[in-house]
Amino acid sequence: MNQIKNASLFPSADHDHSNCVVDALKKAEQYCQDNGLRLTKLRHRVLELIWANHQPVGAYELLEQLTREGRKAAPPTVYRALDFLMENGLVHRISSRNAYVGCSHPDHDHRAQFMICVACGQAAELDDSTIGSAITKDARHLGFRIEQWTLEITGICEQCIKKANS
Amino acid sequence: MNQIKNASLFPSADHDHSNCVVDALKKAEQYCQDNGLRLTKLRHRVLELIWANHQPVGAYELLEQLTREGRKAAPPTVYRALDFLMENGLVHRISSRNAYVGCSHPDHDHRAQFMICVACGQAAELDDSTIGSAITKDARHLGFRIEQWTLEITGICEQCIKKANS
DNA sequence: CACGATTTTGTTATAATATAACATAACAAA
DNA sequence: TTTGTTATGTTATATTATAACAAAATCGTG
Numbered sequence: 051m052n053q054i055k056n057a058s059l060f061p062s063a064d065h066d067h068s069n070c071v072v073d074a075l076k077k078a079e080q081y082c083q084d085n086g087l088r089l090t091k092l093r094h095r096v097l098e099l100i101w102a103n104h105q106p107v108g109a110y111e112l113l114e115q116l117t118r119e120g121r122k123a124a125p126p127t128v129y130r131a132l133d134f135l136m137e138n139g140l141v142h143r144i145s146s147r148n149a150y151v152g153c154s155h156p157d158h159d160h161r162a163q164f165m166i167c168v169a170c171g172q173a174a175e176l177d178d179s180t181i182g183s184a185i186t187k188d189a190r191h192l193g194f195r196i197e198q199w200t201l202e203i204t205g206i207c208e209q210c211i212k213k214a215n216s
Numbered sequence: 217m218n219q220i221k222n223a224s225l226f227p228s229a230d231h232d233h234s235n236c237v238v239d240a241l242k243k244a245e246q247y248c249q250d251n252g253l254r255l256t257k258l259r260h261r262v263l264e265l266i267w268a269n270h271q272p273v274g275a276y277e278l279l280e281q282l283t284r285e286g287r288k289a290a291p292p293t294v295y296r297a298l299d300f301l302m303e304n305g306l307v308h309r310i311s312s313r314n315a316y317v318g319c320s321h322p323d324h325d326h327r328a329q330f331m332i333c334v335a336c337g338q339a340a341e342l343d344d345s346t347i348g349s350a351i352t353k354d355a356r357h358l359g360f361r362i363e364q365w366t367l368e369i370t371g372i373c374e375q376c377i378k379k380a381n382s
Numbered sequence: 383c384a385c386g387a388t389t390t391t392g393t394t395a396t397a398a399t400a401t402a403a404c405a406t407a408a409c410a411a412a
Numbered sequence: 413t414t415t416g417t418t419a420t421g422t423t424a425t426a427t428t429a430t431a432a433c434a435a436a437a438t439c440g441t442g
Contacts, residue, residue: 059358086408090419108400124422129400134419145312146366148399148428165360178354184346185369192225192340194331200312201367205353208359213348254438256390275428292392295429300390314399314428 059174060207061104071101074152078140081156087138092121096131097152100141105171106149119137144173146202151175161185163201169210218280225340226333226373227270234343237267240318244306247322258287262297263318266307268315272315310339312368317341327351329367 061070078097082089089097099112110129116123132150135141139156143149144164153165163176183203189196195214206214227236234291244263248255255263265278282289298316301307305322309315310330317330317339327341347367355362372380 060360063291088407088418092420122421125400126402126422127420128419145368165355167360168363174358178353180350181347183343184350185367186343188342188347189331189369189371192331194226194281194333194369194371195377196369196371197334198266198371199369201351201365201368203355203360203365204361205355205360205362205364210290211361212357215345232408256437258391288392291429292393292431293391296391 059176060172060209062166062209067103070104070154071098074101076181077154077156081138084090085138092127093131093134095119096128097135097140099178100135100150101152103153104173106147106151106166106173110126112150142175143200143201144202146204160166161199163202163203165203165205167207167210168204169206169214172207174207223341226331226338226375228375236262236270236320240267240320242365243320243322247304247306251304253275253300257294259297261285261368262294263301263306266301266316267318267334270317270339272310272313272317272332272339274279274313274315292317308341309366310368311366312370329369331369331371333373333376334370335372335380338373340373 061067061144062116075094075098078094079089081087095116096112099115100107109125109132112132113123113125113128115158119128132141132143136150140153141150142153142162142164144151144166147166151173153162161182164173165176165182166173185199186196188194226287227233227309241260244260246251261282262278265281266273273313274289275298278298279289279291279294282293287293289304298307298309302309306319307316308319308328308330310317310332313332319328319341322379327348329344330339332339332340351365352362353362
């Protein structure tokens with residue numbers, strides 16, 4: 051596993067999560083500014099809500115939070131924000147769970163690889179170039195033109211294994 | 217890409233598909249017999265319908281077909297059959313499309329890797345051990361205990377690229 | 383075969399996830 | 413400020429999946 055992004059790999063329960071949030075939002079703002087994208091209040095808030103933790107969050111859960119905050123929101127409100135965020139690499143969809151998780155390196159042209167813990171629900175984003183190049187090679191072999199991919203690995207993370215054994 | 221299962225790699229439009237079906241059903245019957253599993257009429261028929269082609273099929277599409285055949289069927293009818301088939305490795309779920317596709321080597325303890333053509337809708341199942349071992353290695357590195365994974369690569373297959381260029 | 387236990391299927395209802403379609407509002411550029 | 417464009421509001425509905433309980437089929441055993 052080369053090039054791993056340690057920041058997003060199963061952060062410990064006691065890590066300073068406000069850092070993650072601030073960081074992600076700052077990067078997103080910068081990225082949008084640089085690319086002439088409109089990170090509106092709504093989109094900004096949705097991104098912030100997604101970054102509330104490292105667990106992929108469902109669209110309707112986001113909707114509920116927006117509503118609780120007094121905003122007029124309906125499913126399209128959320129889905130449109132999610133679409134924007136996904137199109138611009140700020141968020142990933144975890145399709146095995148119908149849920150969405152923040153991406154910490156939007157400008158990096160990567161394809162997603164996730165390990166998802168079924169115990170604590172946290173998702174860690176990998177960036178293993180071995181996997182990437184194996185896939186690319188296979189595709190070339192088959193004459194297949196890749197548009198995108200998702201790799202979702204589910205199981206139990208180290209912390210949860212330890213917790214279970216103690 | 218070692219160990220590739222050529223049988224299931226984007227079969228050409230003119231391949232003798234009845235072979236695929238007969239083969240898959242025979243294997244499934246054998247597998248169930250050997251393992252004391254009940255491949256009931258319903259399950260058998262659902263599996264057959266899934267094998268009607270190499271495109272992942274949705275649950276409600278299956279339901280519609282069962283209904284058209286005069287069977288009393290409701291969503292649970294289909295989902296239960298699908299659950300059985302998936303539990304026993306006879307079918308894979310393509311979660312990026314909420315659809316289901318037949319597996320041609322149920323007895324082989326593999327993890328799914330698919331290339332899915334957005335043009336023709338066909339799904340090809342790979343078995344690239346490089347990918348598998350890279351994932352396993354990453355997991356070991358992180359102390360992550362893998363339960364299962366899915367890799368879904370979408371793009372355009374060779375035949376569809378050719379078709380588009382002609 | 384007859385019995386009870388187990389598994390499978392039928393049935394009704396509803397939950398959870400996502401999009402269509404059109405109206406209004408906010409914004410950007412000239 | 414007008415005009416075109418993009419974003420959001422709003423209502424309705426489509427799509428995918430499960431819960432809960434009843435009836436039927438199947439299986440092993442006496």
